[in-house]
Amino acid sequence: MPASSKNRILVLGIGNILWADEGFGVRAVEEFHRRYAVPDNVTILDGGTQGLYLVNFLEEADCLIVFDAIDYGLTPGQLKVVRDEEVPRFTGAKKMSLHQTGFQEVISAADLLGRCPKHLVLIGCQPLDLEDWGGPLTPPVRDQIAPAIEFACEILRQWDSPATPRTAPLPESERLLANDIDYLRYEMRTRPE
Amino acid sequence: MSIQTPNGFKLDNSGKRVVVDPLTRIEGHMRVEVNVDSNNVIRNAVSTGTMWRGIETILRGRDPRDAWAFTERICGVCTGTHALTSVRAVENALGIAIPDNANSIRNIMQLCLQVHDHLVHFYHLHALDWVDIVSALKADPKATSALAQSVSSWPLSSPGYFKDLQIRLTKFVESGQLGPFKNGYWGHAAYKLPPEANLMAVAHYLEALDFQKEIVKVHTIYGGKNPHPNWLVGGVPCAINVDGTGAVGAINMERLNLVSSIIDRCIEFTEKVYLPDVVAIGSFYKDWLHGGGLSGKSVMSYGDIPENANDYSAKSLKLPRGVIINGNLNEVLPIDHADPEQIQEFVTHSWYKYPDESKGLHPWDGVTEPNYQLGPKTKGTKTDIKELDEGGKYSWIKAPRWRGHAVEVGPLARYIVGYAQNKPEFKEPTEKLLKTLGLPVSALFSTLGRTAARALECEWAGREMRYFQDKLVARIKAGDSSTANVEKWKPESWPKEAKGYGFTEAPRGALAHWIKIKETKIDNYQCVVPTTWNGSPRDPKGNIGAFEASLMDTPMANPEQPLEILRTIHSFDPCLACSTHVMSPDGQEMATVKVR
Numbered sequence: 086m087p088a089s090s091k092n093r094i095l096v097l098g099i100g101n102i103l104w105a106d107e108g109f110g111v112r113a114v115e116e117f118h119r120r121y122a123v124p125d126n127v128t129i130l131d132g133g134t135q136g137l138y139l140v141n142f143l144e145e146a147d148c149l150i151v152f153d154a155i156d157y158g159l160t161p162g163q164l165k166v167v168r169d170e171e172v173p174r175f176t177g178a179k180k181m182s183l184h185q186t187g188f189q190e191v192i193s194a195a196d197l198l199g200r201c202p203k204h205l206v207l208i209g210c211q212p213l214d215l216e217d218w219g220g221p222l223t224p225p226v227r228d229q230i231a232p233a234i235e236f237a238c239e240i241l242r243q244w245d246s247p248a249t250p251r252t253a254p255l256p257e258s259e260r261l262l263a264n265d266i267d268y269l270r271y272e273m274r275t276r277p278e
Numbered sequence: 279m280s281i282q283t284p285n286g287f288k289l290d291n292s293g294k295r296v297v298v299d300p301l302t303r304i305e306g307h308m309r310v311e312v313n314v315d316s317n318n319v320i321r322n323a324v325s326t327g328t329m330w331r332g333i334e335t336i337l338r339g340r341d342p343r344d345a346w347a348f349t350e351r352i353c354g355v356c357t358g359t360h361a362l363t364s365v366r367a368v369e370n371a372l373g374i375a376i377p378d379n380a381n382s383i384r385n386i387m388q389l390c391l392q393v394h395d396h397l398v399h400f401y402h403l404h405a406l407d408w409v410d411i412v413s414a415l416k417a418d419p420k421a422t423s424a425l426a427q428s429v430s431s432w433p434l435s436s437p438g439y440f441k442d443l444q445i446r447l448t449k450f451v452e453s454g455q456l457g458p459f460k461n462g463y464w465g466h467a468a469y470k471l472p473p474e475a476n477l478m479a480v481a482h483y484l485e486a487l488d489f490q491k492e493i494v495k496v497h498t499i500y501g502g503k504n505p506h507p508n509w510l511v512g513g514v515p516c517a518i519n520v521d522g523t524g525a526v527g528a529i530n531m532e533r534l535n536l537v538s539s540i541i542d543r544c545i546e547f548t549e550k551v552y553l554p555d556v557v558a559i560g561s562f563y564k565d566w567l568h569g570g571g572l573s574g575k576s577v578m579s580y581g582d583i584p585e586n587a588n589d590y591s592a593k594s595l596k597l598p599r600g601v602i603i604n605g606n607l608n609e610v611l612p613i614d615h616a617d618p619e620q621i622q623e624f625v626t627h628s629w630y631k632y633p634d635e636s637k638g639l640h641p642w643d644g645v646t647e648p649n650y651q652l653g654p655k656t657k658g659t660k661t662d663i664k665e666l667d668e669g670g671k672y673s674w675i676k677a678p679r680w681r682g683h684a685v686e687v688g689p690l691a692r693y694i695v696g697y698a699q700n701k702p703e704f705k706e707p708t709e710k711l712l713k714t715l716g717l718p719v720s721a722l723f724s725t726l727g728r729t730a731a732r733a734l735e736c737e738w739a740g741r742e743m744r745y746f747q748d749k750l751v752a753r754i755k756a757g758d759s760s761t762a763n764v765e766k767w768k769p770e771s772w773p774k775e776a777k778g779y780g781f782t783e784a785p786r787g788a789l790a791h792w793i794k795i796k797e798t799k800i801d802n803y804q805c806v807v808p809t810t811w812n813g814s815p816r817d818p819k820g821n822i823g824a825f826e827a828s829l830m831d832t833p834m835a836n837p838e839q840p841l842e843i844l845r846t847i848h849s850f851d852p853c854l855a856c857s858t859h860v861m862s863p864d865g866q867e868m869a870t871v872k873v874r
Contacts, residue, residue, distance in 0.1 A: 264347035
């Protein structure tokens with residue numbers, strides 16, 4: 086459903102970057118931010134494995150796009166998009182991170198408070214390896230970052246809030262992740278041998 | 279067969295085995311197995327799980343000044359605590375002193391995390407072990423209002439308020455979207471609250487959910503962003519400019535006042551909602567004093583919240599520091615993180631390999647080499663374990679010990695150490711709470727004691743936040759806006775080799791990181807986290823860990839619905855807390871309980 090450009094939109098990536106393909110969501114939103122500028126009504130957020138800390142971001146959004154690694158039982162690297170009421174039951178599949186409140190609980194918490202986003206789009210990628218602690222994204226999942234980002238751009242266009250390619254490279258200081266945990270530095274060094 | 283452990287527990291694994299496994303897979307999650315006797319009393323307990331044991335591999339060769347950013351990603355709740363522990367370890371190794379303002383800001387952030395974590399833990403993870411949501415639907419709103427007004431002056435207490443809430447809750451439950459309430463054993467005989475107390479607790483569940491968002495704004499202000507606030511070796515990464523008007527990133531008076539108002543609200547919410555709820559709920563469970571485990575025997579607190587910057591001695595630390603062994607409250611023993619004889623990790627019963635497994639290793643010399651072998655009495659296969667053999671290796675958690683002793687860590691441990699040290703700020707509120715409930719001091723050593731200590735500590739933390747905020751503002755007003763020491767920022771200023779440790783009291787207990795730096799890069803990095811202490815398996819001498827000890831001798835109403843086990847394990851606020859609320863893709867609970 087098209088939403089007016091006044092709608093507040095949250096583009097969120099979730100997952101644990103330290104655990105191989107589990108980092109897909111965060112890496113996708115990181116790359117999206119590096120490539121595209123967005124209008125003022127769009128917020129970009131690296132949610133990591135933060136559970137209830139994310140509730141307030143959800144409450145402040147009318148529309149939500151989430152990137153996440155989801156175990157749908159598909160071929161590794163396959164993208165799957167689900168919308169609206171289908172989203173909670175899929176995000177509930179995440180069971181890798183020991184500590185996190187599942188994103189399903191974050192959604193139901195916002196719902197319980199009566200302030201859940203009206204429109205939800207989950208851009209999920211089937212992981213290959215969720216057990217390689219410290220490992221990088223696997224090639225089939227890494228290859229889905231670009232298509233996932235393009236999909237998010239399409240949704241933003243539908244919501245009258247199109248992202249525009251950056252004309253100048255994003256300065257290092259404005260990237261979502263720094264301190265050696267940004268995608269390139271992290272990946273280059275997780276497999277030194 | 280019955281075995282006596284050196285730390286004073288009689289284990290008997292001859293009875294019926296009850297397996298509570300949140301997941302079909304063992305990695306990444308916690309599993310508990312107990313044996314119950316013919317009266318369904320727990321006579322043997324085995325806890326197994328995994329901790330994040332790979333951080334050392336990821337960090338080796340990296341810049342020590344970035345280690346905090348990695349450790350912040352270890353898990354979703356301890357974020358800031360790991361980052362603080364990490365920068366302290368690097369500062370300890372390199373001899374870097376931080377400015378006083380940085381100490382105050384770090385303390386405020388750490389205390390803020392305590393308040394947030396305790397509140398969220400109580401209402402959103404633990405309360406449902408005591409509060410029956412479904413029973414709340416039957417409550418009389420008028421009687422609920424009368425109950426609420428009898429325990430607190432909190433204004434949200436009218437009959438209309440509770441009636442509206444009940445309607446909302448009914449709709450929520452009827453929609454089939456039970457959401458966070460999905461996994462409860464509603465109607466279980468171990469729930470003792472009347473419907474009205476249940477409804478009051480549900481109201482506060484929602485209020486706490488709403489309020490917790492405010493608390494974390496403190497992290498956004500002092501850490502630059504949230505989630506994942508920024509940290510800095512040598513101080514804090516926020517600049518102070520009191521005269522600034524909305525300068526990006528800099529802390530001005532408006533920001534300081536916002537923090538101040540959030541602190542006031544934290545104190546008010548704890549005093550008027552959280553603590554009264556613990557008393558009200560506790561009063562219905564006064565005869566359920568199980569779950570003490572190691573708390574009455576051996577507890578440890580590293581201490582935290584330094585009054586004076588860079589002074590991590592017991593005298594400077596406002597959270598108590600020391601160890602109590604074998605229930606001797608007359609003697610609080612000192613801790614030295616650098617002494618290779620004190621803190622050691624054992625792997626006799628853990629899925630790792632040491633050259634000599636009869637000995638423990640100090641974290642500076644820690645080795646993490648996986649070795650997934652099952653004991654001969656294991657039932658099932660490596661990929662589908664039916665019953666673990668606790669005589670062999672059975673957990674991904676190592677067994678840390680202090681001078682060979684298994685200890686409990688966490689808020690209750692901190693309060694017991696503070697109590698034993700006769701610190702009035704810990705002793706007096708504890709005695710007052712016990713008196714209100716009409717319970718003896720011995721009642722503290724229980725699941726309920728753990729839950730009560732956490733609430734008391736939340737109140738304490740709120741007041742300490744106020745203290746450090748005032749201290750910070752006073753110094754700023756006196757002209758000191760220094761927040762970082764960059765003298766040793768450049769690696770050229772570092773020695774060729776250095777080693778250090780950093781510690782904190784995370785919400786769930788003692789946390790420390792050990793680091794070795796060689797030629798300006800990380801050479802070894804080890805984290806020993808609170809749940810490693812509490813969730814540890816047996817050690818070479820056969821001592822059981824805190825989780826296992828806490829389950830001993832607990833009667834279960836119905837082993838098929840192990841509410842008592844969840845209640846006690848949750849009272850530790852384990853790092854694996856979420857593991858008992860796991861869903862499959864179709865939204866169904868995956869936890870299985872097997873009674874054999």
